[in-house]
Amino acid sequence: MKTVRFKIKRQQSLDTAPYWEEFEVPYRPGMNVITALYDIAKNPKTADGKATSAVAWDANCLEEVCGACTMIVNGKVRQSCSALVDALQQPICLEPMTKFPVVRDLRVNRKRMFDALKRVKAWIPIDGTYDLGEGPKLSPQDQHIGYALSKCMTCGCCLEVCPQYHDRSPFVGAAALSQVRLFNLHPTGKMQEEERLETIMGEGGIEDCGNAQNCVRVCPKDIPLTTSIADLNRKTTAYALKKFFRS
């Protein structure tokens, strides 16, 4: 019987030491890393036959639009649902992302990403004490840019590869910065443009980008992250000058 070999980095909880276990699962044509993890969960035995606990992982949409199953597959961060076994070298090495606290095994807590979205006010306030009516129209050109930016699924690939993003640094990272560009592009969101720019002009904001530009190389949704950052560099610079000369 043809089998597939996996090497998985496991960890019981955040404060216990990680360890490696190898697994062997039956091969099926077209299988991906997630289907193999399901097979391991059905029969949690290591490759040398020892009983072990099932490997924990996160997954949701299984079509690379939710970002939940992001992990490091053979040394490169990506979504495991779209990681086809046929295209991977064996043993397939699975590790949790390193920039977020491990919950268990391959499951990490990406709360920091959602905190970053809150910090940069990545939403459009539309509530009023009366009906505000329709907002201004969005030009087709801006729709085009906005669509590309709206594909972000908060998966964390851009942060995993960012040399400026880690537990010592307060950097919000490329994903949240790009959302500032998205919401400032929207004609209604534009009304809070300066407020949003302010959120990224302090410590951990846009100035903490080191221009290594790894983010744009690994983004599974091909979001022009470095263009977003450079665009925000222009906007924050112009805003800072305006603020200085008008103060």
Next chain:
Amino acid sequence: MKKWVQEHHFLIRKIHSLLGVVPMGVFLMEHLITNSFGKFGPEVYNEKIEWIQGLPYLLAMEIGIIFLPILFHALFGVVFLWAWKDNSLQYSYSRNWRYTFQRVTGVIALFFIGYHVWKFRIETALTGIPVNFDLVAGAFQNPLVFYFYFLGMVSIVYHFTNGVWSFLVHWGITVGPRAQQISTYVCAALGLGLLYIGLDALWAFV
């Protein structure tokens, strides 16, 4: 101090970036050209040095245009290293390597400039030894000093020209990937040109 740095984060970063180009980058280019007078022999070189040493307000210019900007750029450059967690071996994209080299060359440049300023500005001022062609040529008799200058020259030219590339992104001048690609070529050409001028002048003193 820490609180002040946190509150003025944006301003400090922008000043740090600006100082790297003006005045530091402009001074670097001026300095490399002045060095090149060494190619015309000791007499021409010494004459130019004397001209510079005879400039009015020299000390004020040295402090205001050279010393303080370098001190600010170096001090905060070292502080910013705190946020550097390298992964160029794992994700070996060319831009990632350039990010890494920017930091490595910055640290080398700091040690080099420290040595260079001590040896040819402060020590000579304290002891009264004249700064001229022979002093430089004499220092280069020691191969270690010469190789250190070679390394320092390569590091500083890289740090400046890659820094110009980053400056253009950082100030929102080159925004899209095509503009950034073209600026890569322009900065690389500037770097190679300055490297030629810098190294050619080094050899004039051997």
